[in-house]
Amino acid sequence: MSYTRRQLGRLAGAAGLAALPLRQGRAETKEVVFGLIMPLTGAWAKSGELARLGAEMAVDDINAAGGIAALGGARVRLAVGDCGASPETSKNAAQRLLAEEPALVGGVGAYVSSFTLAVTEVTERAGVPWFTLSYADAITNRGFHYVYQTSPTAEAQAAAALPTILDLARSSTGRTPTRLGIVMDNTASPVNFTRGLRAGGAAKLGMTIVVDETFAPPLSDAGPVMQRVRAARPDLLLLLPTSVPDIKLTLEKMNEIGLGKGRLPAVNNGGPMGSPDLLRVVGKDMLEGVMFITATWGMTGMETLIAAFKKRTGQPWITQDSISTYAHIQILREAVEKAGSTERDRVNAAIKAMDDPALAQKYFPGGSIKFDERGRREGAALVIAQWQNGEPVTIFPRDRALATPIWPKH
Amino acid sequence: MLRLEAVSVAYGGLRALDGVSLDVAAGELVAVVGPNGAGKSTLFRAISGTVVPHAGRIAFDGADLLARPAHARAHLGIAHVPEGRRVFPSLTVQENLEMGGATAAGRAARAELFARIFALFPILAERRGQAAGTLSGGQQQMLAIGRALASAPRLLLLDEPSMGLSPAMAEAIFDAVRALRAEGGLTILLVEQRVGDALAACDRGYVLEGGRVVLHGAPAELAPERLRHAYLGV
Amino acid sequence: MNAFVEQAVQALAAGLLAGCLYGLTCVGLALIFGIMRVINFAQGDFMMVGMYLATGLAAVLARLALPDAATPFVAALLVAPVLFTAGALLHRLLIARTTGLRGGTAAHQAQLVLTLGIALVLQNGALIVMGSAPVSIVSPLSSSAWEIPLRYDAFSTLFLNQGRTIGAVLAVLVALAVFWLIGRTELGKSLRAAADDPEAATYVGIDVARAHRIAFAAGTAIAGVAGGLMVLAYPVQPFVGTDFVIIMYAGVVLGGIGSVSGAFWGGMTIGLVQQLSTLVLPLQLQNAAVFAVFVLILLFRPQGFFGLNVERA
Numbered sequence A: 001m002s003y004t005r006r007q008l009g010r011l012a013g014a015a016g017l018a019a020l021p022l023r024q025g026r027a028e029t030k031e032v033v034f035g036l037i038m039p040l041t042g043a044w045a046k047s048g049e050l051a052r053l054g055a056e057m058a059v060d061d062i063n064a065a066g067g068i069a070a071l072g073g074a075r076v077r078l079a080v081g082d083c084g085a086s087p088e089t090s091k092n093a094a095q096r097l098l099a100e101e102p103a104l105v106g107g108v109g110a111y112v113s114s115f116t117l118a119v120t121e122v123t124e125r126a127g128v129p130w131f132t133l134s135y136a137d138a139i140t141n142r143g144f145h146y147v148y149q150t151s152p153t154a155e156a157q158a159a160a161a162l163p164t165i166l167d168l169a170r171s172s173t174g175r176t177p178t179r180l181g182i183v184m185d186n187t188a189s190p191v192n193f194t195r196g197l198r199a200g201g202a203a204k205l206g207m208t209i210v211v212d213e214t215f216a217p218p219l220s221d222a223g224p225v226m227q228r229v230r231a232a233r234p235d236l237l238l239l240l241p242t243s244v245p246d247i248k249l250t251l252e253k254m255n256e257i258g259l260g261k262g263r264l265p266a267v268n269n270g271g272p273m274g275s276p277d278l279l280r281v282v283g284k285d286m287l288e289g290v291m292f293i294t295a296t297w298g299m300t301g302m303e304t305l306i307a308a309f310k311k312r313t314g315q316p317w318i319t320q321d322s323i324s325t326y327a328h329i330q331i332l333r334e335a336v337e338k339a340g341s342t343e344r345d346r347v348n349a350a351i352k353a354m355d356d357p358a359l360a361q362k363y364f365p366g367g368s369i370k371f372d373e374r375g376r377r378e379g380a381a382l383v384i385a386q387w388q389n390g391e392p393v394t395i396f397p398r399d400r401a402l403a404t405p406i407w408p409k410h
Numbered sequence B: 001m002l003r004l005e006a007v008s009v010a011y012g013g014l015r016a017l018d019g020v021s022l023d024v025a026a027g028e029l030v031a032v033v034g035p036n037g038a039g040k041s042t043l044f045r046a047i048s049g050t051v052v053p054h055a056g057r058i059a060f061d062g063a064d065l066l067a068r069p070a071h072a073r074a075h076l077g078i079a080h081v082p083e084g085r086r087v088f089p090s091l092t093v094q095e096n097l098e099m100g101g102a103t104a105a106g107r108a109a110r111a112e113l114f115a116r117i118f119a120l121f122p123i124l125a126e127r128r129g130q131a132a133g134t135l136s137g138g139q140q141q142m143l144a145i146g147r148a149l150a151s152a153p154r155l156l157l158l159d160e161p162s163m164g165l166s167p168a169m170a171e172a173i174f175d176a177v178r179a180l181r182a183e184g185g186l187t188i189l190l191v192e193q194r195v196g197d198a199l200a201a202c203d204r205g206y207v208l209e210g211g212r213v214v215l216h217g218a219p220a221e222l223a224p225e226r227l228r229h230a231y232l233g234v
Numbered sequence C: 001m002n003a004f005v006e007q008a009v010q011a012l013a014a015g016l017l018a019g020c021l022y023g024l025t026c027v028g029l030a031l032i033f034g035i036m037r038v039i040n041f042a043q044g045d046f047m048m049v050g051m052y053l054a055t056g057l058a059a060v061l062a063r064l065a066l067p068d069a070a071t072p073f074v075a076a077l078l079v080a081p082v083l084f085t086a087g088a089l090l091h092r093l094l095i096a097r098t099t100g101l102r103g104g105t106a107a108h109q110a111q112l113v114l115t116l117g118i119a120l121v122l123q124n125g126a127l128i129v130m131g132s133a134p135v136s137i138v139s140p141l142s143s144s145a146w147e148i149p150l151r152y153d154a155f156s157t158l159f160l161n162q163g164r165t166i167g168a169v170l171a172v173l174v175a176l177a178v179f180w181l182i183g184r185t186e187l188g189k190s191l192r193a194a195a196d197d198p199e200a201a202t203y204v205g206i207d208v209a210r211a212h213r214i215a216f217a218a219g220t221a222i223a224g225v226a227g228g229l230m231v232l233a234y235p236v237q238p239f240v241g242t243d244f245v246i247i248m249y250a251g252v253v254l255g256g257i258g259s260v261s262g263a264f265w266g267g268m269t270i271g272l273v274q275q276l277s278t279l280v281l282p283l284q285l286q287n288a289a290v291f292a293v294f295v296l297i298l299l300f301r302p303q304g305f306f307g308l309n310v311e312r313a
Helices: A005-025 A045-064 A087-100 A113-126 A154-173 A188-204 A223-232 A244-256 A276-282 A303-313 A320-339 A344-353 A357-363 B040-048 B070-076 B093-100 B104-108 B110-120 B122-126 B137-149 B167-183 B195-201 B224-232 C002-036 C043-061 C068-093 C104-130 C162-184 C186-196 C198-203 C208-230 C241-255 C260-280 C283-300
Strands: A031-038 A075-082 A104-109 A130-132 A147-149 A179-185 A208-215 A236-240 A266-268 A291-294 A383-388 A391-396 B002-011 B014-024 B029-033 B055-060 B078-081 B155-159 B187-191 B204-209 B212-217 C145-149 C157-161
Touching (some): A031 A045, A031 A320, A045 A303, A075 A087, A087 A104, A104 A113, A104 A344, A113 A130, A113 A147, A154 A383, A179 A223, A188 A208, A223 C002, A223 C157, A236 A244, A320 A357, B002 B040, B014 B029, B014 B040, B014 B055, B014 B212, B029 B040, B029 B195, B040 B155, B070 B078, B070 C198, B078 B137, B093 B137, B110 B122, B110 B137, B110 B167, B137 B155, B167 B187, C002 C162, C043 C068, C043 C104, C043 C241, C068 C162, C068 C208, C104 C241, C157 C162, C241 C260, C241 C283
Parallel strands (some): A031 A075, A031 A104, A179 A236, B029 B187, B029 B204, B155 B187
Antiparallel strands (some): B002 B014, B002 B055, B204 B212
């Protein structure tokens, strides 16, 4: 016997309806279950772990503050699933979580865009409101109704990144860089990120691409590629390797040939660039002055959160992984409060009705907690953080920055 | 010196040796003849340890040989020149001889042994630095014998030394075997396809067929008609 | 034009430095492959273990009164005795059960499955023990260079990374020591004899199982040292071995199967092609160029640079 996808959907719907009377039958809800699916094993385990720390802290904070008021102080519980290292295992993790937690109200995950795509295939069908920090445009391009992206999408980031960096340069030095260098590997993220720049995007901003090198990871020696950068003398470098070994090799080579420590401003486009692990592998001196673009980072207005997180987890600083999941759980709480119910559709409706700039300010640079019809957060903007003295600190937007940028004044 | 008692060897159920008993006294040259597949090479392998008999005993100088691992037997004074020569092709002639001469007895008398080998096979002295794999078949056979002699053996097992060689080269090799025998001091067990030559040179002979000793005795007792009977069953 | 000359000199230097390290990794594999005829899938993972060990040892050594610059290299060399012992044990307990005088297809299949299994155990064991985050030795040497001005203009300079240069010199010294051991010593000759013909080696009194154990242990130790020298530039994570194992096999095949010194030149060729190809081809084709050259060389010289072209007797 086999079902078509539509039949399965109907079956799932019927199962949901059947469960409804049970839930309403209870006098009051004692427990609200939020899900978290992250890569807790495999190559992305570190980021998944940081994300989980953020979610756990949010749950503890909510319960310490008396739980969900609208449900008589119901406690929040976090149900955790490991999505492993592939879309297949991600999908399985989502199915298992739904089977084991019939009372699941909403969830967050799964860090890597391709994992998020797989997980939300399952959660959408079950009608579970789902939040993610993943960037891929495809996540909210499928006509889904229960999926929410709080970060700017990859395309939006690519379009906004260079103007944002130039803004930063201008505000730091009064001058605008004109000679752009690109060093990247051939993985999806940098390829998508730079496509628009080559197709006239850089020229429109008054920049000439003077060196443009793409390599297939892993690099065995960054010498040849960085030598070309040195010869071309750009005044801004998009340094976009995605793997840690390649990041190490390129940064060491930059230092070796005298372009390091901020002498040539270098910008990466990914959150992993701010990972505490990178410090141990690459070293403080190599990272000094390196910038990266991210959807959120520790900013003014988050001081209490940052201090509490560091104290609780022993992590040296808070990353976008932890901030985002903390925010996602808080948004879910807010929605359950507003809905006064744990029924998924009512919670989802409450999310769609939200427009809360103050809540957004707590966790993100600008915009509001307001989602468009595709599930994208309105006003989502970029943060630029820079390694300074062994810690990545926010330097842009300037009104939320925790440090002033190091930018060479040629 | 060497005594085999009712030795049986089977390869995966296939019986290669079936209760073979054999004696070799010090200083003798004993020939083993028989048709292909009679078990001659298996007999040699059982003595030098690369096949393990499932029944029987092998004693060398009164000591139980089966209690010793194969690689230890060379150090007891048994040198095996295997069928097909089996020199070390990537090693030079000199290195092949050194490998043969790595036993205690071989080390102690290396200079004399090498001198004797080079006297017996002058071509080896000329080709000392050449990789053994590039030698001709006859030269490889000389090297294989030389390698065995370098260990200062007391018992030399020679398996088909003239096989695959030109008649002239086979004759040269056989002359060397006769010369070794004439020098004395060496006990030789010889498997040879040139039955006539082998029997003419030996003290005693064994005829092996189907893994069994079907005939043995002095060369005179192994007259051609009896051999024919053993080989052909007529 | 001057920029091109500078790049060419730089690529040549980078190729030589990378080639020395690749060469050493290939030597380790060639020892195992050449002497035992065992296709060792775990060789890259032995290297990974060496990288972790060297990182840990460097952290310990840093507390001693050793000069800072020497720490990573002393750590790399100290990996050798540890992995030699581990390799010998591994051979005695596992590998020996699939090798020895009983060769043939069945033995080869057993070895393939066994070494693949060891590789998986090492990778996932490292994942459990060390976690997935890459680690590395952080030393100022890996980002400092000896700057050699090129005389034809005032600007062009050859940068020789200090960490890589010292690592390459050590790699060559270790490789030379291995060549001497294999080529000149009685032990080395007996290893080669055992490789040429295990049965005949037994007849001259060589303990073939012991020879194999030494070869396997030495191959393991060399992989570890090469990893230790590599980790200064290349961070280690549990699956890093797979980045290198293909290069190792390509180098060994290029050098000629069974030739330990040939394997070094095979590795060197890969390093040079990888870097020099960047002068004429897009960077993305760096690794593709390696295999294009690999196929070309084997087309004209199927036995590799130093492969013996004689029939096995």
